[in-house]
Amino acid sequence: MNQQLNSSTPKLNNQQFVDLENKYAARNYHPLDVVLEKGEGIWVYDVEGNKYLDCLSAYSAVNQGHCHPRLVKTAKEQIEKLTLTSRAFRNNQLSLFCKEICELTKYEMVLPMNSGAEAVETAIKAARKWGYTKKGIPENEAEIIVFTGNFHGRTTTIISFSSEEDYKTHFGPFTPGFTLAEYGNIEAAKQAITDKTAAILIEPIQGEAGIIMPPQGYLEDLYNLCKENNILFMSDEIQTGLGRTGRLFASDYENIKPDVTIVGKALSGGFYPVSAMLSNAEILGVFQPGQHGSTFGGNPLGMAVARESLKILVEENLIGNAYENGKYFREKLVAMNSRFVKEVRGRGLLIGVELNEEAKSARPFCEKLQQLGILCKETHYNIIRFAPPLIITKEDIDAAMEKIAKVLA
Numbered sequence: 578m579n580q581q582l583n584s585s586t587p588k589l590n591n592q593q594f595v596d597l598e599n600k601y602a603a604r605n606y607h608p609l610d611v612v613l614e615k616g617e618g619i620w621v622y623d624v625e626g627n628k629y630l631d632c633l634s635a636y637s638a639v640n641q642g643h644c645h646p647r648l649v650k651t652a653k654e655q656i657e658k659l660t661l662t663s664r665a666f667r668n669n670q671l672s673l674f675c676k677e678i679c680e681l682t683k684y685e686m687v688l689p690m691n692s693g694a695e696a697v698e699t700a701i702k703a704a705r706k707w708g709y710t711k712k713g714i715p716e717n718e719a720e721i722i723v724f725t726g727n728f729h730g731r732t733t734t735i736i737s738f739s740s741e742e743d744y745k746t747h748f749g750p751f752t753p754g755f756t757l758a759e760y761g762n763i764e765a766a767k768q769a770i771t772d773k774t775a776a777i778l779i780e781p782i783q784g785e786a787g788i789i790m791p792p793q794g795y796l797e798d799l800y801n802l803c804k805e806n807n808i809l810f811m812s813d814e815i816q817t818g819l820g821r822t823g824r825l826f827a828s829d830y831e832n833i834k835p836d837v838t839i840v841g842k843a844l845s846g847g848f849y850p851v852s853a854m855l856s857n858a859e860i861l862g863v864f865q866p867g868q869h870g871s872t873f874g875g876n877p878l879g880m881a882v883a884r885e886s887l888k889i890l891v892e893e894n895l896i897g898n899a900y901e902n903g904k905y906f907r908e909k910l911v912a913m914n915s916r917f918v919k920e921v922r923g924r925g926l927l928i929g930v931e932l933n934e935e936a937k938s939a940r941p942f943c944e945k946l947q948q949l950g951i952l953c954k955e956t957h958y959n960i961i962r963f964a965p966p967l968i969i970t971k972e973d974i975d976a977a978m979e980k981i982a983k984v985l986a
C-alpha cells in the first residue's frame with residue numbers, strides 16, 4: 578500500500594520540514610527553524626520531541642494555554658453539532674456569545690468577525706458612517722487619526738496608514754482618510770484634529786512596535802480630547818486585551834471607557850479565528866442589514882469556542898495571574914542586571930526587553946533561547962518580547978529565568 582496513504586503526516590525531521598516550507602511556502606515570515614507539532618499549556622513540542630516554553634503565545638492568541646482541555650471539549654462537541662450557518666439564519670451560540678461578551682466588557686453591542694484585521698476594518702467603516710450620519714461630516718471626507726508605530730493588521734486599507742515602510746512598499750495605491758500623529762504626544766493629537774475627524778484609532782500599548790507604552794495619563798488626556806471634540810475613541814486591544822496586561826483591557830489602567838474596543842487573538846484561545854468590535858448602540862447601530870458582513874463571522878463553532886475562552890479567563894483568574902506573575906517576571910529580568918539590556922518594560926505578561934548597542938540584534942538571543950528550550954521572537958531589530966500564556970506559574974518563571982540568565986548574562 579502506498580505509504581502516503583497510510584500516514585497523512587509523514588515522519589520527517591526538523592530540517593526536512595524547514596526545507597519543505599522554504600521551498601513551497603511564500604516567504605512572508607522569517608520564523609525560527611523550529612517545527613512544532615504539539616502543544617499543552619505553556620509548553621510546545623517540536624517534531625523531534627524537544628520541549629519548549631512558549632514565550633510568544635502566538636502573539637497573545639493563546640493566553641489560555643495551548644489546547645486548553647475545556648476548549649478541546651467545547652470545540653469537539655460543537656463540531657459534532659453545528660459549525661456554520663452564515664448569518665442568513667440565526668444560531669444559538671451567537672446569541673449567547675453576544676450577551677456574554679457585552680456583560681463581561683460592559684458594552685451594549687458587539688459585531689463578531691474572524692481575523693483581527695477584519696474587526697479593525699469593521700471599526701473603520703462604523704466610524705466613517707457614524708461621522709457622516711451622526712456627526713455631519715461631509716460625505717467621503719471623514720478622517721481618522723492614527724499613530725506612529727501603529728500595527729492594526731495587513732489589509733490594504735490598514736497598511737495605508739502604517740508608518741512602517743516594510744509594510745507598505747509597493748502595495749499602493751493607498752486608502753486615503755487617515756492622519757498620522759506621533760504616539761504618546763498629546764499636542765500632536767490636538768494638531769491632527771479637524772472638523773472632519775470622526776475617530777482616533779489607537780493601541781493602548783503598541784505590541785508590534787516593540788511593547789511601546791505611552792506616558793501615564795496620555796490615554797486619559799486623549800480620551801478627554803475626543804470627548805471635547807465629538808470624536809470616537811477606538812482602542813485596538815487585539816493583542817493587549819483579554820487579560821494579557823493584567824487587566825481585562827490595557828485601557829482599564831486609565832480612567833476611560835473607549836467608544837469602541839476591538840478584540841481578537843485570545844478571544845478564541847488559539848483555536849479558531851474570532852474577532853469582534855465592541856461598542857454602544859449609537860455606533861454599532863449605524864450598520865443596517867446588508868451593509869457589512871462575513872460568511873464565517875459569528876459562526877456557531879467560533880462562538881462556542883469564544884464563549885468558553887472568556888469563561889476560562891474569568892474562572893481561572895488569568896487576568897489576576899497576568900498581573901501578579903507579569904510583575905514577578907519583569908522584576909526578575911530587571912534584577913538580572915544584564916549588560917545587554919537597555920530597558921525592561923510592559924504590563925502584566927506583555928513584556929519587552931530592549932537590547933542596547935553592545936547586544937545589537939535580538940535575533941541571535943532568540944536563537945540561543947531556542948536552543949535552551951524557550952521560544953520567543955524578536956520584534957523590530959533589538960527587542961525581545963516575552964508573552965507566555967497567562968497560566969504560567971512563578972515556578973515556571975523561576976525555571977525560565979535560569980535559562981534566560983544564561984543568554985542575557
Ligand SMILES: *Cc1c(COP(=O)(O)O)cnc(C)c1O
Pocket residue numbers: 636691692693694695697728729730731780784785813814815816817841842
Ligand atoms: C495581531 C494584531 C492585529 C491583526 O490581527 P490579525 O488576526 O492578524 O488580522 C491588529 N491589531 C493588533 C494590535 C494586533 O496585535
